[in-house]
Amino acid sequence: MTHTTISGTAVEPFYTAESLPGFKLGKAGEFPYTRGIHPGMYRDRLWTMRQFSGFATPEETNQRYRYLLEQGQTGLSVAFDLPTLMGYDADHALAEGEVGKCGAPVSSLADVEALFDGIPLDKVTVSMTINSPASVIWAMFLVAAEKQGADWSKISGTLQNDILKEYIAQKEYIFPPRPSMRLVTDTIEFATKHVPRFNPISISGYHIREAGSTALQELAFTLRDGLEYVDWAIERGLKIDEFAPRLSFFFNSHSDFFEEIAKFRAARKLWATIMRERYGAQDERSLRLRFHAQTAGCSLTWQQPANNIVRTALQAMAAVLGGTQSLHTNSLDEAYALPSEHAATIALRTQQVIAYESGVTNEVDPLGGSYFVERLTLDMEEGAQNYIRQIDEMGGMIAAIERGFPQSEIAGASYRYQCEVEAGERVIVGVNGFVSQQAEPPIEILQIAQTAREAQCAKLAKLRVERDSARVGRSLTALRRACEGRENTMPPLIEAVRAYATLGEICDALREVFGTYREQSIL
Amino acid sequence: MSQPIRVLVAKPGLDGHDRGAKIIARALRDAGMEVIYTGLRQTPEMIVSAALQEDVQVIGLSILSGAHNAIVPRLMQLLREKEMTGVMVILGGIIPDEDAVRLKQQGVAAVFQPGSSLEEIVHFIRERAGQPSGQTAT
Numbered sequence: 001m002t003h004t005t006i007s008g009t010a011v012e013p014f015y016t017a018e019s020l021p022g023f024k025l026g027k028a029g030e031f032p033y034t035r036g037i038h039p040g041m042y043r044d045r046l047w048t049m050r051q052f053s054g055f056a057t058p059e060e061t062n063q064r065y066r067y068l069l070e071q072g073q074t075g076l077s078v079a080f081d082l083p084t085l086m087g088y089d090a091d092h093a094l095a096e097g098e099v100g101k102c103g104a105p106v107s108s109l110a111d112v113e114a115l116f117d118g119i120p121l122d123k124v125t126v127s128m129t130i131n132s133p134a135s136v137i138w139a140m141f142l143v144a145a146e147k148q149g150a151d152w153s154k155i156s157g158t159l160q161n162d163i164l165k166e167y168i169a170q171k172e173y174i175f176p177p178r179p180s181m182r183l184v185t186d187t188i189e190f191a192t193k194h195v196p197r198f199n200p201i202s203i204s205g206y207h208i209r210e211a212g213s214t215a216l217q218e219l220a221f222t223l224r225d226g227l228e229y230v231d232w233a234i235e236r237g238l239k240i241d242e243f244a245p246r247l248s249f250f251f252n253s254h255s256d257f258f259e260e261i262a263k264f265r266a267a268r269k270l271w272a273t274i275m276r277e278r279y280g281a282q283d284e285r286s287l288r289l290r291f292h293a294q295t296a297g298c299s300l301t302w303q304q305p306a307n308n309i310v311r312t313a314l315q316a317m318a319a320v321l322g323g324t325q326s327l328h329t330n331s332l333d334e335a336y337a338l339p340s341e342h343a344a345t346i347a348l349r350t351q352q353v354i355a356y357e358s359g360v361t362n363e364v365d366p367l368g369g370s371y372f373v374e375r376l377t378l379d380m381e382e383g384a385q386n387y388i389r390q391i392d393e394m395g396g397m398i399a400a401i402e403r404g405f406p407q408s409e410i411a412g413a414s415y416r417y418q419c420e421v422e423a424g425e426r427v428i429v430g431v432n433g434f435v436s437q438q439a440e441p442p443i444e445i446l447q448i449a450q451t452a453r454e455a456q457c458a459k460l461a462k463l464r465v466e467r468d469s470a471r472v473g474r475s476l477t478a479l480r481r482a483c484e485g486r487e488n489t490m491p492p493l494i495e496a497v498r499a500y501a502t503l504g505e506i507c508d509a510l511r512e513v514f515g516t517y518r519e520q521s522i523l
Numbered sequence: 524m525s526q527p528i529r530v531l532v533a534k535p536g537l538d539g540h541d542r543g544a545k546i547i548a549r550a551l552r553d554a555g556m557e558v559i560y561t562g563l564r565q566t567p568e569m570i571v572s573a574a575l576q577e578d579v580q581v582i583g584l585s586i587l588s589g590a591h592n593a594i595v596p597r598l599m600q601l602l603r604e605k606e607m608t609g610v611m612v613i614l615g616g617i618i619p620d621e622d623a624v625r626l627k628q629q630g631v632a633a634v635f636q637p638g639s640s641l642e643e644i645v646h647f648i649r650e651r652a653g654q655p656s657g658q659t660a661t
Contacts, residue, residue: 082536082588083537085537086537088537094537096590096593097536097590097591097592097593098537098588098593101588101589101590102588102589170539171539171540171541171563172539210542211541211542212542212546298542301637301638302636302637303638335637335638336617336619337589337619338589411545411549414542414545414546415545415546415549418546418550422640422641422642431638442620445619448589518562521545521560521562521563522545523545523548523549523552523560
């Protein structure tokens with residue numbers, strides 16, 4: 001019987017030195033950084049404990065942020081609701097039933113100000129999970145920070161802003177690929193010049209994996225997406241070492257423990273090698289792949305939810321042993337609702353127990369040198385190189401997306417996995433094995449009231465009356481003109497945001513110029 | 524030989540999480556049904572219109588965004604208005620128990636929560652397709 005990883009990779013019963021002919025392993029903090037991007041890793045500084053959070057209204061979300069910071073979280077991560085993610089205001093017809101359900105609603109600068117009320121943006125780093133309207137939300141963030149007295153040259157944080165993976169997996173696209181890439185490149189250029197400590201992009205594999213890809217596909221498609229952004233930035237006229245240091249990544253930390261650790265190590269080695277060999281990057285910071293990890297939401301179950309605490313702990317451990325810079329741990333109620341305060345606290349404590357009690361932070365890359373882990377790392381590297389080459393031959397990632405390549409790879413892997421589960425070949429504890437005969441005891445879940453929408457609509461009505469409509473109109477006209485031309489869209493976006501133009505109004509202007517995208521579904 | 528059961532698999536609302544809907548669509552096809560997948564971001568109006576045009580016996584809705592309490596009743600209302608109550612509506616996604624109970628009272632034939640098996644869903648549709656919404660097989 002063949003034993004395979006969860007991704008279907010066959011593994012031997014054990015590996016020896018013979019499994020690694022001619023193998024050389026470098027040091028952490030040295031090219032190609034397989035063992036870690038810093039020589040001391042967690043001995044010097046722990047990963048950032050950055051729990052993804054947002055719900056109902058900006059005010060309630062602000063309270064949860066303050067709570068999590070009090071409980072020892074060390075960075076913020078903003079979840080936005082679906083209307084916001086799709087560039088609609090809370091009072092749009094399509095926002096009906098959706099406001100505040102998946103994250104915090106943000107329709108204007110006023111909402112961002114409320115979101116970070118009492119939270120010093122020059123001291124706390126903020127990551128924002130926003131893609132199609134990322135530059136708009138970033139403009140709101142920058143203005144809110146400035147109003148707090150923060151200096152753009154000093155503030156740090158991350159914008160997800162990875163539109164390619166939207167077409168591939170998360171599907172929160174608005175505009176077609178090329179105008180969207182222009183918007184992303186505008187943010188990278190603006191950050192390079194004006195907000196140099198900010199990470200304007202978080203090139204993501206998490207969502208690709210959640211959509212059902214294998215670990216290898218997650219790795220390969222993420223890195224290849226990264227290369228597409230690099231190519232566009234270079235095309236814009238930026239030098240590799242000007243912007244590459246601030247490209248960041250976001251990976252899933254899934255259930256197959258050793259496969260995940262190998263994936264993270266292979267990611268670092270591949271990126272460093274490609275940056276140097278393909279792009280001639282010289283600055284070490286351009287070569288060091290920095291990433292945030294999130295434990296796998298798709299692995300968590302509705303049945304016997306307490307088991308999810310265990311799953312999350314193992315996945316978090318894999319991310320730590322894989323050398324992550326930042327980590328979100330999921331809550332036990334993942335399959336039910338957004339995290340309750342209780343569940344979110346356990347998730348944070350999971351990281352704290354690993355950090356302070358397990359001892360793994362005393363050692364850099366403790367699994368380095370393991371025959372198994374090193375073999376898996378090498379195989380992952382080779383497999384990813386094959387995929388990258390394939391996509392290069394198709395003409396790049398946009399071309400590959402247009403022909404449906406990554407989407408069909410993911411759909412195939414996802415269906416294969418589900419068939420394995422159906423056939424009982426993959427056991428999911430509590431779901432198709434060790435099933436409870438009794439009904440599940442109810443767990444307390446977070447409820448989002450319909451009043452969230454009402455509150456947001458009332459704020460919007462007030463805002464539209466109080467602001468300077470002429471200034472808003474002028475700013476949107478200037479924005480449209482910028483979009484039609486070639487100037488960087490960030491300055492006109494910032495002006496529109498200052499005038500309290502709403503997210504929906506701004507995105508409508510962008511939609512007018514760029515058009516909207518409709519995908520060809522691939523089953 | 525009987526006609527294959529025709530199923531519309533739909534993603535209503537803004538939710539873009541389509542992994543489950545796509546697997547269901549493919550599994551139903553493998554089980555011999557004719558499946559039309561609507562793609563993302565469908566309004567209740569678009570779904571009902573597609574169901575009518577495609578002359579389906581079943582509408583499968585996939586909602587993971589928490590918007591089911593706004594979307595599903597409106598869809599059920601539209602089916603009533605268009606005299607399409609013979610179409611069976613099933614729902615999957617992140618649907619809390621209490622909402623599932625209420626939605627079934629409003630005519631949804633079944634709610635498949637996370638972890639439901641494909642076999643269970645195929646079996647349910649085979650047994651029940653052709654029965655009016657909310658009524659049990661005789």
